[in-house]
Amino acid sequence: MTSLVVLLTLPLVAALAVLALPERRREPLGLLTVAIGLVAALTLAASVWRSGPVLLTLGGWTPPLGIALRADGLAVALILMSALVMSAVALAARFEMRATRVGPRAAFGFWVLMALLWGALNAVYVSRDLFNLYVGIELLSLAAVALVALSGTAKALAAALRYMIFALVGSVLYLAGVVLTYAAHGVLDIGLLAARMPAESDALALGLMTAGLLAKTALFPFHVWLPTAHAAAPAPASALLSALVPKASFLILIRLWFEAMPDLASSAAVMMLAVLGSIAVIWGGVLALVQSRLKLIVAYSTVAQLGYLFLIFPLAGGGGSVQPWSAGAWTGAMFLALSHGLAKAAMFLAAGICIAAVGSDRLGDLRGLVRHLPMTVAALALAAITLAGLPPSGGFTAKYLLMTSALAAGQWPLALVLVGGGLLAAAYLYRPMAALFAREARIAPRPVPRIWQAVPLTLAASAILLGLFSATPFDLLQIGRPEPAEEGL
Amino acid sequence: MSLALDLALCALILGVSLAAVAGAGVFRAVIFFITYGLFVAIGWARLGAYDVALAEAAIGAGLTGVLLLTAQGRLRRVQADRTERPGAPLPAALAGGAVTLALAWAWFVLPVPEAPDVAQALPQSGAGNPVTAVLLNFRAWDTLLESIVLLAALLGVWMLARDADWDAPLGPRYHARPSGVLAYFGRVLPPIGLIFGVYLVWAGTETVGGAFQGGTVLAGVVLVAMMAQVLPPPRASKRLLRAALVLGPGVFLLSGLAAAALGGSFLSLSAALAKPAILIIEAALTVSIAVTLALLVIGPAEAPEPAP
Structure with missing residues (x-):
């Protein structure tokens, strides 16, 4: 329980401290924070592993009066993944977000916003209260929008404004749904809502909350803000935005559909979510294929990868008795969220190194970079293996679980989407690889410290390790897993 | 008497909000928006939610008003304070209308909400x-x-x-x-x-x-x-x-x-x-x-x- 309180408060205390303390304390403080946070995440994971979900009633007031938090296997897996990504981003930011490099404004803003973002993520991962989740994603969205604006160019400001409009409309829709839920039942706690007497307005409430969260998760057709926003931010900020931020709103969707109101999941509704997800997989992949800048390819790939997550709705529980593992699709989607987080953060950090080396991320300017930055190119290649779902990566485990569920449930169109999405990913990731491995080199790149290069490589390698040693994270995800994940919606 | 007052207030809120989104010109929209905030604050007060009324008047009308007027001043200096097409874009208007209708429907089907039972715990709350x-x-x-x-x-x-x-x-x-x-x-x-x-x-x-x-x-x-x-x-x-x-x-x-x-x-x-x-x-x-x-x-x- 102590480690949970540490994870909730440490990033917030750090953000306040960075704000109040002089500049020279900023970096050591940031690094100390991620170190403690990583230890706390491991401690919490060990505790959940040993003795099940960790509960915390804030202020000692139990719901419906107070707010309850619960760290289950899924929450703790996301906390751990976020702590890893945060640590990597902090290490990269030591080089990339120096005041001498990006100016005092961006250098100051980055550390504070990163800490706020982390605090908001941890708060959302464990919250069991619909309104508290609203406050959490508000903090998350505002910090994310500010991170997009960090680079200060007119393009970045326009992208940030567009992101903010989508995020705020999403917030209002979500809040309207929360208000309806509270008006009908007088409770906000997910556990209490699961045991509610159904009301006529529940479907509308769930619909509004879902629409709001889809805008924040950037599911097709609400994805239009994502690629420009993620590509406009400085690379360490892009890594946070792409790897972590959409996972929080997706997690709330999971909490709503699988835990609070599984009774409302009609087959038409779940199929509609999966169809939007399928379109996102294909459309994101096609658009990634035609981009000429590495960061935009990586950003469009996020649109596609987020699409896979929505296949969970019709597939969860699919043919549970047929498979050796029950709850295949549910666990598969969670594996995808985790491995995408690690791989995507690695890719953006690697793209940042490329930009530091050659001053551009146009594919034409990256030609032959493998001879100068072998570690960075290796990180990109390993991350690409995960994103394309090739063995033995975490992405492969995820796709395998989703695919077996799709086939067992007889949903062959969704299986085709999984195959097609993988082929598209291989195609759009081939282009930067081909450029990086090209024989001729255009320009002599600036040297990049090896420690900096090791950061994305470690992240990408951990995405592979997630596939190689998938039994432990698999079992962790089953702790406190909701019933409908196994039975199906 | 109070019903007449409430009806008049509702009509004013609707009229002023329509004037804020439908008219041409940024200045006009800002002034109507500030007025709208004040009327909504009165509405909250009529509902007995005085804390919300205070916040709405101070933030919704007051601080937001200053912010919008400053923005309008900046737009005027670069001569961008004239909106080309008056009124809200159609998709946004349709989506807004649909959400409003849905919420209005919910208002009719929902029971009158009971106040949450904080009375019991209130003495310990400080x-x-x-x-x-x-x-x-x-x-x-x-x-x-x-x-x-x-x-x-x-x-x-x-x-x-x-x-x-x-x-x-x-x-x-x-x-x-x-x-x-x-x-x-x-x-x-x-x-x-x-x-x-x-x-x-x-x-x-x-x-x-x-x-x-x-x-x-x-x-x-x-x-x-x-x-x-x-x-x-x-x-x-x-x-x-x-x-x-x-x-x-x-x-x-x-x-x-x-x-x-x-x-x-x-x-x-x-x-x-x-x-x-x-x-x-x-x-x-x-x-x-x-x-x-x-x-x-x-x-x-x-x-x-x-x-x-």
Whole structure:
């Protein structure tokens, strides 16, 4: 329980401290924070592993009066993944977000916003209260929008404004749904809502909350803000935005559909979510294929990868008795969220190194970079293996679980989407690889410290390790897993 | 009588909001939007939600009004304050209309909501005002995060500064004629606002008011004083300013952690200490909310414009 309180408060205390303390304390403080946070995440994971979900009633007031938090296997897996990504981003930011490099404004803003973002993520991962989740994603969205604006160019400001409009409309829709839920039942706690007497307005409430969260998760057709926003931010900020931020709103969707109101999941509704997800997989992949800048390819790939997550709705529980593992699709989607987080953060950090080396991320300017930055190119290649779902990566485990569920449930169109999405990913990731491995080199790149290069490589390698040693994270995800994940919606 | 008043109020709210979105011209829209905020505040007061009414009047009409008028002034200077196509875009209007209809339907099918049962726990909460009890005790985690949301918003605004202007004072330079109305208000309003703001915080534990309402009034005081050039515009790097920003969330967080360290749970307040603890947290929050809101309205660092 102590480690949970540490994870909730440490990033917030750090953000306040960075704000109040002089500049020279900023970096050591940031690094100390991620170190403690990583230890706390491991401690919490060990505790959940040993003795099940960790509960915390804030202020000692139990719901419906107070707010309850619960760290289950899924929450703790996301906390751990976020702590890893945060640590990597902090290490990269030591080089990339120096005041001498990006100016005092961006250098100051980055550390504070990163800490706020982390605090908001941890708060959302464990919250069991619909309104508290609203406050959490508000903090998350505002910090994310500010991170997009960090680079200060007119393009970045326009992208940030567009992101903010989508995020705020999403917030209002979500809040309207929360208000309806509270008006009908007088409770906000997910556990209490699961045991509610159904009301006529529940479907509308769930619909509004879902629409709001889809805008924040950037599911097709609400994805239009994502690629420009993620590509406009400085690379360490892009890594946070792409790897972590959409996972929080997706997690709330999971909490709503699988835990609070599984009774409302009609087959038409779940199929509609999966169809939007399928379109996102294909459309994101096609658009990634035609981009000429590495960061935009990586950003469009996020649109596609987020699409896979929505296949969970019709597939969860699919043919549970047929498979050796029950709850295949549910666990598969969670594996995808985790491995995408690690791989995507690695890719953006690697793209940042490329930009530091050659001053551009146009594919034409990256030609032959493998001879100068072998570690960075290796990180990109390993991350690409995960994103394309090739063995033995975490992405492969995820796709395998989703695919077996799709086939067992007889949903062959969704299986085709999984195959097609993988082929598209291989195609759009081939282009930067081909450029990086090209024989001729255009320009002599600036040297990049090896420690900096090791950061994305470690992240990408951990995405592979997630596939190689998938039994432990698999079992962790089953702790406190909701019933409908196994039975199906 | 009261029905006639309510009907008139509803008609005014609808008419003014329509005028705000349907007309041409940014200035007109801003003025109608401010009026709309005031009418909505009266609406909240009619519903008996005085805390919400205060917040709506102060933030929805007051601070947002200043913000929008400043933005309109900037647009006018670059001659972009004329909207090309009056009225809202059709898809947005349709989506807004659909959501409104759906919510109206829900209003009819839903039972009259029962007030949540806080009466039982109220004596242990350290606050007589149930709103304060919920904000500072039962759901303190929400309020703590909200106070940090404000800070995140301010950082977002600060990030909009030009890199070259980062060390410049915050906000545009205001000019007030020494004998003008603004200069007069700048000297007369702050003392009154100060007393009212502090009263709202003090009274908030027992009756209407609280840190957010008091902080908003105090933010208005700071703004008027800055616009009247009674207070100079601050720099973002000033230590005292940074301390004022983190004071509220910092005290809130540390008191929550102290409770956990002393054997309670995180954010718990023992019944004996609850009242003084809430007052201290509210006082600290008020300072931070007032400064953060005022700085949100004046905007990012800006170098003074070169003389033409």
